[in-house]
Amino acid sequence: MFPRLKVCCISSVEEMRLAVRLGADAVGLVGAMPSGPGVIPDERIADIARAVPPPVMSVLLTSAQSADTIARQADAAGVSAVQIVDRVGPAVYARLRTDLPGRSLWQVVHVTGPEAIAEAERVARHVDAVLLDSGDPTLDTKALGGTGRVHDWRVSRTIRELLDIPVVLAGGLTPGNVADAVRAVGPFGLDVCSGLRTGGALDADKLAAFASAAGVQRLA
Structure with a gap:
């Protein structure tokens, strides 16, 4: 089973349960980042991950680029998946396959820009999924997610058509644009954070509207 809706920036067990009840089959738990929303302490990540009901996936978002650090974070968190938000080399993936079976x-x-196509093809050989987002790791303070910006869906569509592994679309998705995004890109899954929040908290009405517009089935 691979998730078709991942609700990111989960900050509590209560938010996780709300997300799952309204259709999420994966929840994103944000570790230390150079910028962006949703960062929570390692201890809380582990607490939430322990409470995630199978078969829902718990996904650690990490900005680390060292295989040792990423493996330690994932083991301590007890998550079922790791989302690497910065660039790493092939040796890191190989080590993680060994350390995180x-x-x-x-x-x-x-x-x-279009250069993302070659990057996606390069990394797809090493991972189980590619997530397309709207950050910029070349900035002085890296933007690695949670920007609330939409990127060029034409590039995303090209990537989705080229890859043989699941492609998850993120970046500025909201209840108002997710149907257009699905039609434009045809992604396997969707990832959303800031577009579902009001005053910093996960908004049940926005999540329900998002899931409905995206065609996601509610669990309850």
């Missing part, structure tokens, strides 16, 4: 590996590719 049975864990799903996702790699974020930030769609800053």
Whole structure:
């Protein structure tokens, strides 16, 4: 089973349960980042991950680029998947396959332009899924997610058509644009954070509207 809706920036067990009840089959737990929303302490990540009901996936978002660090974070968190939000080399993926057997590996590719196509093809050989987001790792303070910006869905569509592994679309998705995004890109899954929040909290009405517009089935 691979998730078709991942609700990111989950900050509590209560938010996780709300997300799952309204259709999420994966929840994103954000570790330390150079910028962006949703960062929570490692201890809380582990607490939430322990409470996630199978078969829902718990996904650690990490900005680490060292295989040792990523493996330690994932083991301490007890998550079922790791989402690497910055660039790493092939040796890191190989080491993680050894150190994290049975864990799903996702790699974020930030769609800053057509150059993202070659990057997606490069990393797809090493991971279980590619997530297309709207950050920019070349900035002085890296933007690695949670920007609330939409990128060029034409590039995302090209990537989705080229890859043989699941492609998850992120970046500025909201209840108002997700149907257009699905039609434009045809992604396997969707990832959403800031577009579902009001005053910093996960908004049940926005999540229900998002899931409905995206065609996601509610669990309850």
